[in-house]
Amino acid sequence: MTVMVVGGAGYIGAHVVRLLQEAGVGVVVVDDLSTSNAGRIGDSPLVELDAASPEAVEVFRRTIREYDVDSVIHFAARKQVGESMERPLYYYAQNVGGLVNVLEAMQAEDVKKIIFSSSAAVYGMPQNVDMVIEETPCEPINPYGRTKLIGEYILADCARAWGLSYAALRYFNVAGAGWPELGDEAILNLMTMVFDRLERGERPLVFGDDYLTEDGTCIRDYVHVKDLAVAHIKALDVLDKPGSEHVFNVGTGTGASVLEVIEAIGRASGRDTTPIIKERRPGDPPRLVASAKKIERDLDFVSTTGLDEIVDTAWKAWRFQHD
Numbered sequence: 001m002t003v004m005v006v007g008g009a010g011y012i013g014a015h016v017v018r019l020l021q022e023a024g025v026g027v028v029v030v031d032d033l034s035t036s037n038a039g040r041i042g043d044s045p046l047v048e049l050d051a052a053s054p055e056a057v058e059v060f061r062r063t064i065r066e067y068d069v070d071s072v073i074h075f076a077a078r079k080q081v082g083e084s085m086e087r088p089l090y091y092y093a094q095n096v097g098g099l100v101n102v103l104e105a106m107q108a109e110d111v112k113k114i115i116f117s118s119s120a121a122v123y124g125m126p127q128n129v130d131m132v133i134e135e136t137p138c139e140p141i142n143p144y145g146r147t148k149l150i151g152e153y154i155l156a157d158c159a160r161a162w163g164l165s166y167a168a169l170r171y172f173n174v175a176g177a178g179w180p181e182l183g184d185e186a187i188l189n190l191m192t193m194v195f196d197r198l199e200r201g202e203r204p205l206v207f208g209d210d211y212l213t214e215d216g217t218c219i220r221d222y223v224h225v226k227d228l229a230v231a232h233i234k235a236l237d238v239l240d241k242p243g244s245e246h247v248f249n250v251g252t253g254t255g256a257s258v259l260e261v262i263e264a265i266g267r268a269s270g271r272d273t274t275p276i277i278k279e280r281r282p283g284d285p286p287r288l289v290a291s292a293k294k295i296e297r298d299l300d301f302v303s304t305t306g307l308d309e310i311v312d313t314a315w316k317a318w319r320f321q322h323d
Ligand SMILES: NC(=O)c1ccc[n+]([C@@H]2O[C@H](COP(=O)([O-])OP(=O)(O)OC[C@H]3O[C@@H](n4cnc5c(N)ncnc54)[C@H](O)[C@@H]3O)[C@@H](O)[C@H]2O)c1
Pocket: 006, 007, 008, 009, 010, 011, 012, 013, 030, 031, 032, 033, 034, 035, 036, 037, 049, 050, 051, 052, 074, 075, 076, 077, 078, 079, 094, 098, 117, 118, 119, 120, 171, 172, 173, 174, 175, 189
């Protein structure tokens, strides 16, 4: 059995690749290395390819045959919300087009199992919801979130048309590092943004402290990237039945506020993290916390890593990159 991991050199993908390698499962990575590097995937073979390019279907088909691929994990996507609002067509071409190419190759080569990186962004701004369940209405508020929801629709249509089995994993806030060398190199989420400011001798920024939450700052569900990687390995096991469709939140069921994260960063780094309070940003829901019950019930998956350990591993990975 070989798993083709598309986008496998990236932050989350490289963690899954590492776990598959440790389990002795065959892996081939397909990646254009646009936000990553080949050093992150160890000895696994790499096919360098833009999944959305005109030649992609043919290259995917060749790769499936050459490595005897029987399942696919699809991480490759553009993930910057702001950029997606400025360049929507690029996001649809990359995220939707790339997925369509992978699926075309899979259908042609009779490969019927895929795990897809979806996102909490599919929910948009759920109002007055304490815990987001999978049935919470999906109303994404930006092109990035819409590319993920469209991806889920495409998978469902393929399941019904030709027996594709899929698991769409809606990740909440992914952070931390399972190995220091596999940290998040992008400065796009709260932790790496705070690290970056501390590094430059600046104080962390907090956008809004007047939300209707306990300390007034936004609450998110932080899931450790290695726990998330384990969820992928478990999800592979439920794809054997043809045409099976699974959609799971991947989170912890517990929220942490922006101020709580910044305090945890202070503890991990030993730095002064007294923040500067700024205006709210548009499009930030006050609270976004996953109900993690469905994935616990169906995959026996529970994410147990707490905030301090997430922040600590993220900080160590940051130091590994920057020292
Ligand atoms: N990081 C998060 O908090 C988060 C949250 C929700 C969902 N996601 C989703 O998880 C997936 C992985 O995210 P990540 O944080 O590891 O991002 P990342 O940028 O580190 O990884 C993406 C990988 O895919 C590759 N890639 C991107 N576009 C490609 C293309 N067209 N062809 C081939 N390779 C391509 C990149 O080079 C990179 O190696 C993405 O689909 C993202 O939307 C991430």
